[in-house]
Amino acid sequence: MPELEVAGKRWTVEPATNLLDALNAAGCNVPYSCRAGSCHACMVRCVSGEPADARPDALDAGRRTEGWRLACQCLVVQDLVVEVFDPLRDGLAAEVLSVDWLIPDVLRLRLSPLRPFRYSAGQHVLLWNDEGIARPYSLASLPGEDDFLEFHLECRDPGLFSGRARRLRPGDVLRLGELHGGALHYDPAWDDRPLLLLASGTGLAPLWGLLREALRQHHSGPIRVIHLAHDASGHYLAEPLAVLAAAHASVQVELITPAELPGILAQFRLVSRRTVALLCGQPASVDEFARRLYLAGLPRNQLLADVFLTRVP
Structure with missing residues (x-):
């Protein structure tokens, strides 16, 4: 039976268990959205051992060399030591500039990163709130023209992140995961x-x-x-x-x-x-x-x- 280790905690899992499921079942709180290898929300770093990866092409060579994998696309087939994304260690602080309602169920959130943040139109980024909840959101802003990062949050139905976002105020701080991906771009x-x-x-x-x-x-x-x-x-x-x-x-x-x-x-x-x-x-x-x-x-x-x-x- 393969063993998983995260932050000193070690436990056994069934062979070929999905890595994302195994981590979250153990309380590691790894965020996810698409489960298809597109959103990159579930990235973890493999320190020791190698999972069976169904989408090795979903991450660039540099990130793979550093050990990053998409947990939703990986199966545990041998002992693994894994680091999960820590927003305080790995994330970028961003101050809330404004929170306003475009219509009654769409919240516009504008953020100012505390250091330069490079992105392309159409990409998305992982947002972490102060309750440890993370969610990938697409950027509505345009780099080089907008001096803020803009997100449109659907609040028509309850959501783990959007519920807290309703109470955000200018000056609050969120964390950005600089591990952005997504299929959309302009060529x-x-x-x-x-x-x-x-x-x-x-x-x-x-x-x-x-x-x-x-x-x-x-x-x-x-x-x-x-x-x-x-x-x-x-x-x-x-x-x-x-x-x-x-x-x-x-x-x-x-x-x-x-x-x-x-x-x-x-x-x-x-x-x-x-x-x-x-x-x-x-x-x-x-x-x-x-x-x-x-x-x-x-x-x-x-x-x-x-x-x-x-x-x-």
């Missing part, structure tokens, strides 16, 4: 290709950053933005999107509700095969968007997607 090589940005709920946050990044890079192809909200009041960026669309003839914005979704999905048969699609939101919405795009003939390598999962208290 300047897409310059003249059609872009299709599809979001549900606060999945619009990273696409808001990516839309502005594409325009900053003078994207010449058409850009179609579709935002699915639970009802008309849920289009929390309707006004700034309208401003961008008015200023850029190439940008088309469609704000839809579930009742309108079937008609929009039926139009996907007209999508150009050169289109690059960026999807973000709840799993059911992203899966449906992706399925329709595949049926429309969009090559899989031209579709990038991130999903949001809420962990309920």
Whole structure:
């Protein structure tokens, strides 16, 4: 039976046990979200021993050399000594600049890191609060233009992190895990290709950053933005999107509700095969968007997607 050791605590586990499950069952409180190797929230460092890794390509060579692994993708097949991410040791302090409601169930959180923080539009970062709860959130801000980090928190349903976020005040301090990842990005090589940005709920946050990044890079192809909200009041960026669309003839914005979704999905048969699609939101919405795009003939390598999962208290 293989043994696991964390911070001096050692115990046996069944062979081929998922590493994330084994750590959390022992009370190690390793955060996670997607369980697919995309969000990077569950990174741990293997000090001794090597797990069976289903996604060795999910981390860059530098992090792997340092021993970092995605716990959700690893099985315990031999004795392991593991270090979990410690926000006080490994994280970056960030001061809360503002907390305000864009609509009654979407909280906008702006942070100022206490030292330089490098990121790209569309990426996400792990946020730790003072209760030891961590959650990966996508960045809505644009590096080089915004002098803060901006996050849009869905607070319609209870969440482990969002519940505490409601009580944050300017001057409070959170910790950032600088282990950010995510599938979404903008490539300047897409310059003249059609872009299709599809979001549900606060999945619009990273696409808001990516839309502005594409325009900053003078994207010449058409850009179609579709935002699915639970009802008309849920289009929390309707006004700034309208401003961008008015200023850029190439940008088309469609704000839809579930009742309108079937008609929009039926139009996907007209999508150009050169289109690059960026999807973000709840799993059911992203899966449906992706399925329709595949049926429309969009090559899989031209579709990038991130999903949001809420962990309920």
